[in-house]
Amino acid sequence: MPLSREKIAATAIRLADAHGLDGLSVRKIAKELGVGPMRLYDYVINRSELLDLMVDVVYARIAEVDQHSEWRATVLAVAHATRDVALDHEWFSDLLGGRPHLGPHALAVGEATAAALSQAPGVRSLDDLQRALGALNAFIIGAVRREVTERRTARSTGTDEAAWQASLGPYLTRMLKTGRYPTVARLVIDGVHLDAEETFNHNLTTVLDGITSRPRT
Amino acid sequence: MPLSREKIAATAIRLADAHGLDGLSVRKIAKELGVGPMRLYDYVINRSELLDLMVDVVYARIAEVDQHSEWRATVLAVAHATRDVALDHEWFSDLLGGRPHLGPHALAVGEATAAALSQAPGVRSLDDLQRALGALNAFIIGAVRREVTERRTARSTGTDEAAWQASLGPYLTRMLKTGRYPTVARLVIDGVHLDAEETFNHNLTTVLDGITSRPRT
DNA sequence: CCCGTTACCGTACACTGTATTGGTGGATAC
DNA sequence: GTATCCACCAATACAGTGTACGGTAACGGG
CATH class of the missing domain: 1.10.357.10 (Tetracycline Repressor, domain 2)
Known part of the structure; x- marks a missing residue:
């Protein structure tokens, strides 16, 4: 199969799903397809x-x-x-x-x-x-x-409460303790996690x- | 004046205003400030x-x-x-x-x-x-x-009608001519430019x- | 006097997007 | 059968990126 825009897009999507947009590079896509980086530019003008x-x-x-x-x-x-x-x-x-x-x-x-x-x-x-x-x-x-x-x-x-308290906690709790953001504080502390959908x-x-x-x- | 987070942020904003986020690099900010690139990492952990x-x-x-x-x-x-x-x-x-x-x-x-x-x-x-x-x-x-x-x-x-017709026009008008997007076509063709604010x-x-x-x- | 802190700097590495230059192999035209 | 073209393919090169690492010079307090 000779390589096509569809195949390029498909593997690019796979890589982006796995490593995010920042982890997506032309070279990695090419390597994943087993071709040289420049091959892609025969099918696509730009990143x-x-x-x-x-x-x-x-x-x-x-x-x-x-x-x-x-x-x-x-x-x-x-x-x-x-x-x-x-x-x-x-x-x-x-x-x-x-x-x-x-x-x-x-x-x-x-x-x-x-x-x-x-x-x-x-x-x-x-x-x-x-x-x-x-x-x-x-x-x-x-x-x-x-x-x-x-x-x-x-x-x-980290999803769990403890890890969250450890990472964002120090800074955020300090901020909220200042009393300058009472409403936000109530939201953060008493707010339950609503179902997203x-x-x-x-x-x-x-x-x-x-x-x-x-x-x- | 010894350089500070505020000064760095200020010139970074100036550069981003002028050349966009893509045109903003640590090295350019440093050059604008007249220092080496690594200086900034004494004040900031990351880009x-x-x-x-x-x-x-x-x-x-x-x-x-x-x-x-x-x-x-x-x-x-x-x-x-x-x-x-x-x-x-x-x-x-x-x-x-x-x-x-x-x-x-x-x-x-x-x-x-x-x-x-x-x-x-x-x-x-x-x-x-x-x-x-x-x-x-x-x-x-x-x-x-x-x-x-x-x-x-x-x-x-280009803001003017002519330049627009020249750039996006060919592709878009061709697309709209297919008749598959009647409502969009009406919006594009008959739609007036509403005041944004x-x-x-x-x-x-x-x-x-x-x-x-x-x-x- | 020393010594820690603060401000400062240069070099180096792995990686990015892409311009450029070239080489195949097979289909088509004469 | 030979010439010509073209889709496909590959390698090299360049300028620019974020940042890790190791260093220097001045200075203020003990």
């Missing part, structure tokens, strides 16, 4: 384009979700799908929103959510749709990003409710 | 810590906003302030949400928004506050990120309205 390629492969998985007749179901499905793939490929969240996603599959999911949102009550004009899309996408990007970095720090410091879903419907019930103009 | 330093300096500017008695006014002020500084320091949006922000000034703005949100109607329990904070921050992060990358691509392709404000109030008017549970 950036390689990343775009990987991103669109992931978007393809998002685009697989079923289209529901109800607009809200479709939006929910797409949102949860992007959360799911972002948790599978954490580097995806680093790229999400960082550059315009114009690959065919990215456009497909853009189309799906736009079409669904255009049928929501409260979005009447094209301007409304534009704004609603912006709000929805902003939330998804930010929420996924937050969750992934949270998960990363949890993993690096449920929180995502909850906030997502919050945003959707905000969109459908236009308050002013 | 990452350097970035954290820069981030917290920017958070200091956000923390300067006045506290209003009305919770909504405070939240709006903080949100717009972070948007403003992100537009001044575009690299900030690349870091936003990418790692936990635990600097003193970051904690200060966290405290301010948390305290304000806790007084909003509809957030009664600590869990509610946690979720509301999540939703708000997710939106801010995503919205700012989106706007900055939009601004970047607009600048790189107004859109941000609009969507922000949408999110806040969603938070205050709890639908279920």
Whole structure:
């Protein structure tokens, strides 16, 4: 098999899954494929384009979700799908929103959510749709990003309470002891660990409710 | 003046403003300061810590906003302030949400928004506050990120219509001509360029309205 | 006087993205 | 059958990166 953009993207994704975006280099991909580093540049113009390629492969998985007749179901499905793939490929969240996603599959999911949102009550004009899309996408990007970095720090410091107290603890507890951040302190100390998916879903419907019930103009 | 974390952070910010995060290297900062590269590691443990330093300096500017008695006014002020500084320091949006922000000034703005949100109607329990904070921050992060990358691509392709048609045009118009993305096509072709700040404000109030008017549970 | 601390500096290493230059082998055209 | 092209492949080279490591010179307190 002669090597192709697809194969390159696939192994690049594998490596990025394993070692993160920082641990991903052209040379390592090439070595993994058993070829010289420069071979890749016959298929890809840049490292950036390689990343775009990987991103669109992931978007393809998002685009697989079923289209529901109800607009809200479709939006929910797409949102949860992007959360799911972002948790599978954490580097995806680093790229999400960082550059315009114009690959065919990215456009497909853009189309799906736009079409669904255009049928929501409260979005009447094209301007409304534009704004609603912006709000929805902003939330998804930010929420996924937050969750992934949270998960990363949890993993690096160690999940258990003790390890956490040992690493972030000294600095953070000292900070909170100053009394300058009472609300944050209450959140950190008394806050329970909410289920991530449920929180995502909850906030997502919050945003959707905000969109459908236009308050002013 | 003997060199200090503050001076390092300041010149690092200057360089990042001018050439972006990719154009920022330890060696360039050192050269700008007229010292050897290794000097910086006497004040900073990592490049990452350097970035954290820069981030917290920017958070200091956000923390300067006045506290209003009305919770909504405070939240709006903080949100717009972070948007403003992100537009001044575009690299900030690349870091936003990418790692936990635990600097003193970051904690200060966290405290301010948390305290304000806790007084909003509809957030009664600590869990509610946690979720509301999540939703708000997710939106801010995503919205700012989106706007900055939009601004970047607009600048790189050229603002005027002609240059845009020349760069992205060929590929995008070809894609849209396929008819597979009708809604996106309508958005791209017939969509007017909405005022960015107004859109941000609009969507922000949408999110806040969603938070205050709890639908279920 | 010594001695620890603080500010400072240079060299070196492993690694990055990519420009450049070249060499195959087989298909096609005459 | 020979020439020509082209997809595929490989090696070398360069400028730039983060940072580990080992050092020097001034100075203030005992």
